[in-house]
Amino acid sequence: MIRRLGTWLGLAAACAWSLAPFAWQVLTSVKPQAELESLPPLLPSTITLVHYEAVFAGHPFAHLLLNSFAVAACATALALALGSLAGFALAKLRPPGRAATLAAVVVLSMLPPVATVSPLFLLAGAAGLRDTLTGLALVYAGFALPLAVWLMAQFFRSVPDDLYIAARVDGCSLLGAFGKVMLPLAVPGLTATGLLVFVFCWNEFLFALTLTSSTAARTVPVGIALFPGIHEVPWGEIAAASVVATAPLVLLAAVFQRRVLDGLTAGAVKG
Amino acid sequence: MAAVAFERIAKRFGPTVVADDLTLRIADGEFFVLLGPSGCGKSTLLHLLAGIEPADRGVMRIGGVDVSAVPPQQRDVAMVFQSYALYPHLDVFENLAFPLRNRGLSGRALRAEVERMAGTLGLGALLAKRPRDLSGGQRQRVALGRALIRRPAAFLMDEPLSNLDAALRLEIREEIKRVHQTHRITTLYVTHDQEEAMALADRIAVLRGGSIAQCDAPEALYARPADTFVARFVGTPPMNLLPAALLAPPEAAAARLQGRDPASVTLGLRPQDLEARDAGAAGALEARVLLLEPAGGFTWLVADLAGTRVKARRADGARLAPGDTTRLAFAAGSVHLFDAASGRRLER
Amino acid sequence: MSARRLRPDAWALMAPALLVLAAVTALPTGYVVWLSLNERALFRAEDFVGLGHYLRLAGDARFWNALGNTLYFAAVSVALELALGLAIALLLARAGRARAFAYGAVLVPWAVPTVVSARIWEWIYNPELGVLGYLAGTPVNWLGDPVLALHAAIAMDVWKSTPFVALLLLAGLQGVPRDLLRAAAVDGAGAWTTFRRITLPMLAPVILVAAVFRTIDALRVFDAVYVLTGGGPANATETLSIYAYRVLFQMLDFGYGSALAVAMLAIAGIAALAYARLLRGGME
Known part of the structure; x- marks a missing residue:
């Protein structure tokens, strides 16, 4: 009984610790400006949306959101398409050298972004892709690919070999078997991988900071990091922007909880 | 097709x-x-x-x-x-x-x-x-x-x-x-x-x-x-394989060793072809009963035959118990002969 | 080896992914090494200087300071994340009906973009208006003090990254066969003995994986600390990534900055090789 109580207290503490900082930011975002300039009060006397209005009215924040969404969606689609093909080939066709290929993929996924940011800056400039959504999406897809290949290989591995063989024998070409049988069976894996890649792209900061220079291609994290303040930091607006930038991800994580957990733990535990 | x-x-x-x-x-x-x-x-x-x-x-x-x-x-x-x-x-x-x-x-x-x-x-x-x-x-x-x-x-x-x-x-x-x-x-x-x-x-x-x-x-x-691999793999229970040297001269003649050195021959006998008789019956191999496995109409028995485990059949196992001595008889035509070294089938 | 055994079909399917990987990660990795051997400041032509930048690096106190900060940051935050993560995983494993809610709550820090988390904590740490000073009862300049600032950054990273560790370890915990725990209980082992003698050894491989994952991530930390403190005060929180970024994009010294980047590559390479070694057993 005491043990049960301890578990509940511990869980409550863990949940509070996880939720409190973000909850504080949500509170900040709806506090009237006057109440932000002193503490206490902890809780807002009235709930106001002026900070949200300011974020959207005073800045090109809506444009940044659109940029972020476009870049993340394109990069995710690209990484899923290429990653699932490669993962399928590695898991089901077992080419010689697959172990070395997978090891190389893992090593690439561990590269520190700052190590390649200078060459990518120069290469993107040379290719005319600097400050474009296309350039950013390509870079993101490349950086997310090791994760996508690795996860999809893990998920395809869990689809029985016999199903691939049956599809081929039943008259499917290689791509037919992939599209008609393997891919539909890997939808949970595809969802998990897509979520992780999307979150990675949505959150990425370093490349977004260096490869973009104007609102044309700037994404939300850069916008929040460089939030303009003339005399003092506009904490209310920053909080509002933070909530807007985070809400889609928290929502995705809540709706697809199972898939996110699958994705986070695949490979590390099963693999 | x-x-x-x-x-x-x-x-x-x-x-x-x-x-x-x-x-x-x-x-x-x-x-x-x-x-x-x-x-x-x-x-x-x-x-x-x-x-x-x-x-x-x-x-x-x-x-x-x-x-x-x-x-x-x-x-x-x-x-x-x-x-x-x-x-x-x-x-x-x-x-x-x-x-x-x-x-x-x-x-x-x-x-x-x-x-x-x-x-x-x-x-x-x-x-x-x-x-x-x-x-x-x-x-x-x-x-x-x-x-x-x-x-x-x-x-x-x-x-x-x-x-x-x-x-x-x-x-x-x-x-x-x-x-x-x-x-x-x-x-x-x-x-x-x-x-x-x-x-x-x-x-x-x-x-x-x-x-x-x-x-x-x-x-x-x-x-x-x-060969002995196929002999053991096909048929249940698997065929018994015995050194031919176990046979006394009269059985050796029955097994048609035909002058081959008994030491170079492995004998194959399917359990179905190896019938356990009561002790004292003539012209058979003496073995000690280890286990009995009733199979409905008859009984399988596992016996020790001069240090080799063999499986044999008995129409009625009721009067046998582990530790008893029994005699195992077989028909001359049911013997398979294999080369002891290579395991390959001999003759015919 | 014949062409048939090389599986051209498999390589054809992998080719697009491998090409993009080569273009976006492998090629720049080679290029950065070349850049580090050259003097390439803005408005000047390239000039081969060989290992000159690396000699400069060896004598650069700021580099050693950044390396020290990075290693300290990684060591302390990973240790804390593993300890807290294990505790939370054990709690989550017994969450029962509250599971969906608890998982969801723990996932929130993971889902918060790093930049946002830096901004959240910057506000919490605010010397006059921050809630942390309010709770402490006295205003503290958390981010203005060199010692406090690095630990404030570590606390933020622990908040953001512990969920990943906890969820990984939770999956590992769920992989411990229940029969084993029952057998231990039947054999008279208490809760602590069972945990130490059965759960922990069974969990060891997952803990190792989580440790390596987190270490590699912590070693390359950039956005969290950069947005929180900008590397200050007085470079007390300047990590290798931040130093390299500043040399590259604020001083626009691509040669020396690239040498710093290569130094980071080497450190990450050591960690990654250790990891690839760990994983090889699992993949085959």
């Missing part, structure tokens, strides 16, 4: 030799069983023929045509798996229709074919169900139907009965035999169960270490095993 041939096929996975210069010719319409211990790569031979795995060397023919470079979808073979391998995201109708859709069939013609096949296999009521809602027996019927529906040149079956419980196994085994008798499609059937092999096959190839230990009709395999 077509004849199938493996010609000098070699295949290895790392250290595992699946096939080493293997040649097999399967006649048109034949039911051919590949029999071997688990994990010896029998299934891989089917994958080679289906084109899923490339062979390292050699030629495969279906209907006389070299298919080595033909992709799987054009080889016109169908496969039945131990795991059933039904497409879990499709219902029974779509599972049966899958091979036909891949051939461009659709609409009313497709529906007619699927319904006809479902009717023959008694699956008519299940067409709208998903594989996960079916019993094991129903799943394997659907798998059979999916393989049969496009009348392939050859049927490849990979231990199709191994996942079924004993009663269903017999039922589906009969179904497979019936299907073969009706359609006479060349069938290549892989199993590790010799009883299954005997019941189904026109011919059996016993595989060991990537090559063929013996390839023969079931009766011949049982009556004249080519």
Whole structure:
């Protein structure tokens, strides 16, 4: 009984610790400006949306959101398409050298972004892709690919070999078997991988900071990091922007909880 | 329908030799069983023929045509798996229709074919169900139907009965035999169960270490095993192997050693041919009873024969108990002789 | 080896992914090494200087300071994340009916973008208006003090990254066969003995994986600390990534900055090789 109580207290503490900082930011975002300039009060006397209005009215924040969404969606689609093909080939066709290929993929996924940011800056400039959504999406897809290949290989591995063989024998070409049988069976894996890649792209900061220079291609994290303040930091607006930038991800994580957990733990535990 | 041939096929996975210069010719319409211990790569031979795995060397023919470079979808073979391998995201109708859709069939013609096949296999009521809602027996019927529906040149079956419980196994085994008798499609059937092999096959190839230990009709395999490996593998319980030196001169004469040095000969006696008599009976081998296994109408007994464990049969085990002495008798014609060094069959 | 054994079909499917990987990760990795051997400041032509930048690096106190900060940051935050993560995983494993909610709550820090989390904590740490000072009862300049600032950054990273560790370890915990725990209970082992003798050893591989994952991530930390403190005060929180970024994009010294980047590559390479070694067993 005491043990049960301890578990509940511990869980409550863990949940509070996880939720409190973000909850504080949500509170900040709806506090009237006057109440932000002193503490206490902890809780807002009235709930106001002026900070949200300011974020959207005073800045090109809506444009940044659109940029972020476009870049993340394109990069995710690209990484899923290429990653699932490669993962399928590695898991089901077992080419010689697959172990070395997978090891190389893992090593690439561990590269520190700052190590390649200078060459990518120069290469993107040379290719005319600097400050474009296309350039950013390509870079993101490349950086997310090791994760996508690795996860999809893990998920395809869990689809029985016999199903691939049956599809081929039943008259499917290689791509037919992939599209008609393997891919539909890997939808949970595809969802998990897509979520992780999307979150990675949505959150990425370093490349977004260096490869973009104007609102044309700037994404939300850069916008929040460089939030303009003339005399003092506009904490209310920053909080509002933070909530807007985070809400889609928290929502995705809540709706697809199972898939996110699958994705986070695949490979590390099963693999 | 077509004849199938493996010609000098070699295949290895790392250290595992699946096939080493293997040649097999399967006649048109034949039911051919590949029999071997688990994990010896029998299934891989089917994958080679289906084109899923490339062979390292050699030629495969279906209907006389070299298919080595033909992709799987054009080889016109169908496969039945131990795991059933039904497409879990499709219902029974779509599972049966899958091979036909891949051939461009659709609409009313497709529906007619699927319904006809479902009717023959008694699956008519299940067409709208998903594989996960079916019993094991129903799943394997659907798998059979999916393989049969496009009348392939050859049927490849990979231990199709191994996942079924004993009663269903017999039922589906009969179904497979019936299907073969009706359609006479060349069938290549892989199993590790010799009883299954005997019941189904026109011919059996016993595989060991990537090559063929013996390839023969079931009766011949049982009556004249080519070596001690086949002798032990085919027939239950496995054949007893004894050093011929155990025999006293009169039995040696009966076993027709024909002047061979008894030390160079291994004697094979099937438990069915070794009858336990009461102590004192003349002209037989003396053994000590270790265990008794009642089998219904008769009793198997395990006995110690001069240090070798042997299994024998007794019409009535009631009067024997572990520790008793018994005498084991056999008919002269039932003895198999093998070379003690190579294990190969001697004489005839 | 014959062409048939090389599986051209498999390589054809992998080719697009491998090409993009080569273009976006492998090629720049080679290029950065070349850049580090050259003097390439803005408005000047390239000039081969060989290992000159690396000699400069060896004598650069700021580099050693950044390396020290990075290693300290990684060591402390990973240790804390593992300890807290294990505790939370054990709690989550016994969450029962509250599971969906608890998982969801723990996932929130993971889902918060790093930049946002830096902004959240910057506000919490605010010397006059921050809630942390309010709770402490006295205003503290958390981010203005060199020692406090680095630990404030570590606390933020622990908040953001512990969920990943906890969820990974939770999956590992769920992989411990229940029969084993029952057998231990039948054999008379208490809760602590069972945990130490059975759960922990069974969990060891997952803990190792989590440790390596987190270490590699912590070693390359950039956005969290950069947005929180900008590397200050007085470079007390300047990590290698931040230093390299500043040399590259604020001083626009691509040669020396690239040498710093290569130094980071070497450190990450050591960690990654250790990881690839760990994983090899699992993949085959």
